[in-house]
Amino acid sequence: MAEVSQNSGNEKTGKVRSKKMSTKIDMTPMVDLAFLLLTFFILTTSFNKPTIMELVMPDNTGTTQPVNKDNVLNLVLGENNKLFWFEGLGPGVNETDYSKDGVRKILLSHRQNKNLMVLIKPQDNSKYENIVDVLDEMEITAIQRYAIMEYSTDDKAIVNAAIVNR
Amino acid sequence: MGKIKVHRATPSLDMTPMVDLAFLLVTFFMLTTTFADTPVVVVDIPKSESEIILPDRDRMIITVAKDGRVFFDMDNQFNRMEMLKNMGEKYGVTFTEQELRAFAVMNEFGVPIRSLPQLLDLHPDERKTVVQNGIPSDSVNNELADWVVYARLTNPSKLRIAVKGDRETNYKVVKQVIETLINRKILRFNLITGLEAEAPKPKS
Numbered sequence: 001m002a003e004v005s006q007n008s009g010n011e012k013t014g015k016v017r018s019k020k021m022s023t024k025i026d027m028t029p030m031v032d033l034a035f036l037l038l039t040f041f042i043l044t045t046s047f048n049k050p051t052i053m054e055l056v057m058p059d060n061t062g063t064t065q066p067v068n069k070d071n072v073l074n075l076v077l078g079e080n081n082k083l084f085w086f087e088g089l090g091p092g093v094n095e096t097d098y099s100k101d102g103v104r105k106i107l108l109s110h111r112q113n114k115n116l117m118v119l120i121k122p123q124d125n126s127k128y129e130n131i132v133d134v135l136d137e138m139e140i141t142a143i144q145r146y147a148i149m150e151y152s153t154d155d156k157a158i159v160n161a162a163i164v165n166r
Numbered sequence: 167m168g169k170i171k172v173h174r175a176t177p178s179l180d181m182t183p184m185v186d187l188a189f190l191l192v193t194f195f196m197l198t199t200t201f202a203d204t205p206v207v208v209v210d211i212p213k214s215e216s217e218i219i220l221p222d223r224d225r226m227i228i229t230v231a232k233d234g235r236v237f238f239d240m241d242n243q244f245n246r247m248e249m250l251k252n253m254g255e256k257y258g259v260t261f262t263e264q265e266l267r268a269f270a271v272m273n274e275f276g277v278p279i280r281s282l283p284q285l286l287d288l289h290p291d292e293r294k295t296v297v298q299n300g301i302p303s304d305s306v307n308n309e310l311a312d313w314v315v316y317a318r319l320t321n322p323s324k325l326r327i328a329v330k331g332d333r334e335t336n337y338k339v340v341k342q343v344i345e346t347l348i349n350r351k352i353l354r355f356n357l358i359t360g361l362e363a364e365a366p367k368p369k370s
Contacts, residue, residue, distance in 0.1 A: 027185070034188045041195030052328055052356035053216045057348050077337070122337040128230070129212040129333035131340070132359055136214040148344075 053135060058147065071115040075103070075134060076151065076159055077126040083134075084159055093162030098133045107141040118146040121155055206274050206298060207231045212333045214359035224324040226317050227358070228310070229274055232332040234339040235300030238313050239274035245320035246270045252316045253279060257309075261286070276300045279309055303342050311346045318352075330358040 069088035076084040076093075085106055086093040096102040110116055118138065122131050131148070138146050209229055222241075229237040240246055247266045254261050257279045261269070265286040269275075276298035277285050285293060303310035318325055327347065331340050347355055 031181070031185050031188065034185065034192055038188055038192045038195065041192065041199055045195055045199050050211060050220045050330075050358050051214065051216045051361055052218050052220050052358055053214055054218070055355055055357055057344065057353045057355075059351070059353055060348055122341070124336065124338040124341070126337045127333060128331040128335040128337060128340050131337060132212040132214055132331075132357060135357070136216070136359075140215060 053132070053139070055135065067117050068115070071113055071117050073107075073110050073116060073118045074155065075118060075120050076155060077120070077122040077130045077134065078159075079123060079125040081127065081130060083130070084162075086158060086162070089154075089158065093159055098130065098137075103134065103137055104141060107137060107143060111141060111143065116143065116145060118143055120146060120148045121151040122148070123151050206276065206294075207235065207237055209330055209332045210334070211330060211358055211360050213361065214357075215361075216359060217361070218356075220328065220356075220358060221326060224321060225326045225328060226314070227274070227328050227330050228314075228343055229276075230329065230331040230335050230339055230343060231276075231300070232334045234336060235276050235298070236303045236310055236339070236343060237274040237276035237298070238301055238310065238317075240317050240325075242321065243270035245317070248320045249313070249316045250282075252319065253312060256312060256316075259283065278302055278307075303339075303346055308346060310343065311350055314347065314350055314352065327352055327355040328358050329355060 072088050074086050074088075076086075078084060081098065083096050083098060083103060084093050085096060085103070087110075096106060107118070110118075120131065120134055207229060209231060224241065226238075226240045229239065231237065240249065247270045250261060250266060250269050253259075259279055259282070261283060265283055268286045268290075269282075272286075272290070272293070275282070275285065278299075278301065285296060285298070288296065301310050301313065302308065314327070329340070329343060329347075347353075
């Protein structure tokens with residue numbers, strides 16, 4: 001016969017029996033790998049992406065507009081997370097903190113004044129976190145008019161006088 | 167009679183749905199993961215309640231470390247190479263093709279431009295061990311201002327400028343950086359913060 005016998009076992013019966021392979025394959029190694037990858041990616045993913053705060057500064061060459069001192073609230077950021085505030089040109093400097101019950105209450109109580117202008121005056125040795133906190137409070141209390149200003153010698157005199165008097 | 171047939175449940179169980187789910191999750195995490203490059207300087211960013219997410223592209227980040235060192239970073243390799251060429255021309259420092267390429271793929275850096283070729287010639291692994299002293303940003307020698315200018319030239323319309331400061335950084339250094347930006351007519355920029363936890367912790 002021209003037939004090529006494939007299997008010696010079939011010779012006896014003469015029947016060509018196609019060998020049935022199981023259609024199931026062992027997927028265990030693949031699943032193992034999948035879970036390994038899953039664990040790896042879960043552990044390496046960081047969901048807390050950094051956020052940003054918008055900050056718009058005034059042009060230092062532009063014209064300046066005088067502000068009525070009755071509408072001004074000064075926040076002086078001092079060293080060691082200290083925060084002083086006074087209205088207009090003082091006197092009457094008070095100390096507060098950056099918490100919800102501190103600066104936020106003061107800002108909210110001043111907010112009735114529609115022309116309120118908050119001047120943020122960070123001292124050189126205040127921390128960056130302080131200024132971010134204050135800017136954040138501006139956002140929370142929805143105060144539109146505020147500016148970061150230089151802590152001038154006049155401010156220094158007002159604050160120092162108040163500290164000495166205490 | 168009287169024989170109790172023990173019903174044997176097959177011990178195999180159909181795991182197909184679980185495997186499906188596992189692969190779905192693998193795919194999800196693979197696609198969402200971005201590998202964080204090892205930072206040159208570790209910065210503990212302050213918290214805020216802002217919910218605007220820092221974009222992944224077209225951004226320039228000025229990092230101010232705890233000790234006041236200033237670092238600079240920008241995305242897009244082509245823009246980086248162009249920026250470095252222009253900076254080199256201005257300061258009379260020539261960079262080789264290899265150095266340009268090394269600069270394109272590296273992260274933030276914090277050295278004066280004259281020391282930059284030295285830093286770029288190092289192997290990336292060696293680079294991590296070098297202490298970088300920060301980019302000069304004071305009024306006497308303000309290289310940061312030029313980096314900002316040339317960075318903006320490469321991507322004038324879209325580049326977002328962000329300042330990333332450490333919580334403990336003295337405001338004095340941050341003020342220098344902000345003044346540098348204002349002097350270059352950049353009045354609108356961003357401060358990088360982390361998302362505030364639910365209950366703000368009391369501060370002393």
